[in-house]
Amino acid sequence: MNDMTIPNPDQATRVPPPAPLGMLAELTHRCPLSCPYCSNPVELDKRSGELDTETWKRVFSEAAAMGVLHLHLSGGEPTARKDIVELTAHAVKVGLYTNLITSGIGVAREKLEELADAGLDHVQLSIQDALPDNADKIAGLKGAHEKKRVFAGWVLELGLPLTINAVIHRGNIENIEALVSMALEFGARRVEIAHSQYYGWALENRDMLMPTREQVMRAAATVDRLREELEGKLVIDAVVPDYYARRPKPCVGGWGKQSLNVTPQGKVLPCHAAETIEHLQFDYVTEKSLSEIWAHGSAFEAYRGTSWMKEPCTSCPRKEIDFGGCRCQALAITGDPRNADPACSLSPFHAKITSLAMKSAAKEGTDYIYRRFGARPGAARVEITRNNAPV
Amino acid sequence: MTDVASTATPKLPRGVRLRRDEVRDEWLLLAPERVLKPDAIAVKVLELCDGVRTVEGIVDELAAAYAAPREQIETDVKKMLEDLANKRVLDLA
Ligand code: SF4
C-alpha cells in the first residue's frame, strides 16, 4: 500500500486535469486570534461579503462530484460561521472527509458535540507554543492557551481524532520537543511541525519570525529523533522551512494539480497565497461551476504542468517532482512568478533568499504586527517592495 | 514498533475511512491529510477489521477464501496491520 500521489504525472497542460484531492474552504476570515504568522492575505475579506450557506453547500456538492476527497474547513476561525454545523453535515452527506481546522477559541462544547454528531471526521487544533505565556503572546490573546487545552479535552471526550498544528518560528523553535510532548498530552494522534511560510501576515513579520540556520538544523534533528521514538504513538509531519532549503517543495503538490482553495467571498485559488500574483484573474464560485474553474480557469491554467517554466527548470529532471516550487515565492523574491522558486539552489536568486533569511534572523525581538482587519495596509506594501529590492 | 498479537481485534478508528472512489474507480483509505491506496487484498483485510474479529480469525478467513498457505497470509497480514498501526490509521486493541 502506498501513499498516493496524483495519478498521471504526464498530463499535458490542455487536456482536462486530474481531479483535485483536497479543497480548503476558507469559510470566513474572522478569527478571535491574531497570529503574526497567519497566511491569510493582509487585506482580509469582510463578513458582509462572505458566501451564504446555500452557496457553500453547492460548492461542497460540486467538489465531491469532481472527486475531491478531503475538505478542510478553515478560515480564519471556521466556527465563527453560525452555519458551521449545517455546512459540515452537508459535506459529510455528499461524501467528503471533513477536517475542521480550528483555533479552539470561542467554540462551545455543545457546538463541538453537534459537529461530532454531524459526522465530522477530524479536528486540527493550532497551538502557538508549549509555554502558556508565550503562546498567548503569539496568539495575541490572554488565556488562549488554557482554552485550547480544555478544547482538546472535549475533542477526546467526543471520540474525535485530533491533530495538533504548531507553526514554528523564532519565538518557539527551541520548544519543539515540549510542543510534541504537549501534543501527546493533549491526546493527539498526529502533530504538524510546520515552519512558518512567508506569505500574507507572515511576510509582514518576517524579521520577527525568521529563525537562524543553526536553529533550523537543530529543529530538523529533533524532529527526526522524536519521530523515531514515537513511532506508532504519534505521527509527526513536518513542513520544512523554505529559506534555508536547497530544493523547493512542490507547492500545493503542483499548481492546479491536487488542491484548490475557496476564499470567504468565493474566489477560487490554486493556492492560498495566489492572490499575491496580481496579474492573475480569479473566478468566483458564484459565477461559474467549480469544475469549470478547476479545468479551465485562467489562474489554474497559468502555471499548471510545466510548459510555462523558464530555465533552470525547463531542462531540470526535477521539474515533474517539485514543479519549480512556489510561484508566489518566486514572484515575491525574484519579481517573476515563472522563475524557479528561489529556495532552489539552482536559482540565480538563491543567494538572495539566503541572505534575506540571515538578515531577518539577525534581527532581535518579537514586536509582532498582529493580524487584524484593516491593519496597516500601507505598511504592507512598503514591506513587499523592500523584498523586491536588490540585497 | 508495534507487535501484532494474534488475539488483537483491529479496527479503523474514527477519522479513517475506507471508501470506494467512484470518480477514480478505486478503493481509498482516507486519513488526516493522507490518502492511502489499498490493493484488492488489503481492501479485503480492512473490511474484516471491524473491532470484533481477531487477527487470527481474519487470517483464517483469508486462508479459506484464497486457498493460500496460512503462514504466508499471517505474515503478510500482520506486516500490513503493523504498518498501518505505525501510521496511526489502525487501532489494534
Ligand atoms: S493563523 Fe492564527 S490568526 Fe490566522 S486564522 Fe489561524 S488562528 Fe486565526
Ligand code: SF4
Ligand atoms: S531548477 Fe526548477 S525544477 Fe529543478 S529543482 Fe530547481 S526549482 Fe525544481
